[in-house]
Amino acid sequence: MVDQKKxxxxxxxxxxxxxxxxxxxxxxxxxxxxxxxxxxxxxxxAETTRIMLKHSEFPFEDIRxxxxxxxxxxxxxxxxxxxxxxxLTVSVGDENTLIAQSxxxxxxxxxxxxxxxxxxxxxxxxxxxISHGVDDLxxxxxxxxxxxxxxxxxxxxxxxxxxxxxxxxYMEKLLKSNxxxxxxxxxxxxxxxxxxxxxxxxxxxxxxxxxxxxxxxLSALVDRVASLPNIxxxxxxxxxxxx
Numbered sequence: 001m002v003d004q005k006k007x008x009x010x011x012x013x014x015x016x017x018x019x020x021x022x023x024x025x026x027x028x029x030x031x032x033x034x035x036x037x038x039x040x041x042x043x044x045x046a047e048t049t050r051i052m053l054k055h056s057e058f059p060f061e062d063i064r065x066x067x068x069x070x071x072x073x074x075x076x077x078x079x080x081x082x083x084x085x086x087x088l089t090v091s092v093g094d095e096n097t098l099i100a101q102s103x104x105x106x107x108x109x110x111x112x113x114x115x116x117x118x119x120x121x122x123x124x125x126x127x128x129x130i131s132h133g134v135d136d137l138x139x140x141x142x143x144x145x146x147x148x149x150x151x152x153x154x155x156x157x158x159x160x161x162x163x164x165x166x167x168x169x170y171m172e173k174l175l176k177s178n179x180x181x182x183x184x185x186x187x188x189x190x191x192x193x194x195x196x197x198x199x200x201x202x203x204x205x206x207x208x209x210x211x212x213x214x215x216x217x218l219s220a221l222v223d224r225v226a227s228l229p230n231i232x233x234x235x236x237x238x239x240x241x242x243x
Contacts, residue, residue, distance in 0.1 A: 056113035181217035
């Protein structure tokens, strides 16, 4: 019987196939993470994350402690990365990862749900730029709101007459630069940036209803985000809290 020799090209093909099979066997199947978001009772620093998850229909456990003095919270406080909330627990299989700091949590969830700007690195960076700009806009408001009650009125007047007008003007211009301001801040779909703007202005408008009268594009965006089906349902059904 005559042995049949393999064609060298066939031998190479077999080796490539063998390597491919080994790689496939060695790869771990990616699992969808299970999320648990822990915060206090109100909207606060967790609401942007909650809205992104609700909009994306990504299931999560919404854990809320009534106050910072709650005994259940105190019992786990020192187990948290910074001893504070919010914290997102990401579970994949037997591994649990705790993510602290609201910005980090928002970034992770935006990446997970495709809400961090999908076209390229520049778009994703713009989403982050606008998101951090919203924080700059909101920080003085929060400082005055939670400060000395006797000084709240004058500080609020100063805020709305200066920083609010200045930063809202910047935001209006940035919004207009994308599709004439008729859609969202980055690309064609809602992103973390739009949710951050909605959450901040929800609180600002609750304090001063006419705050956006000179910023029609921002005002329309806030309404547009609030009217997205899953978000509209969440706004209606979420716990009604003062802040």
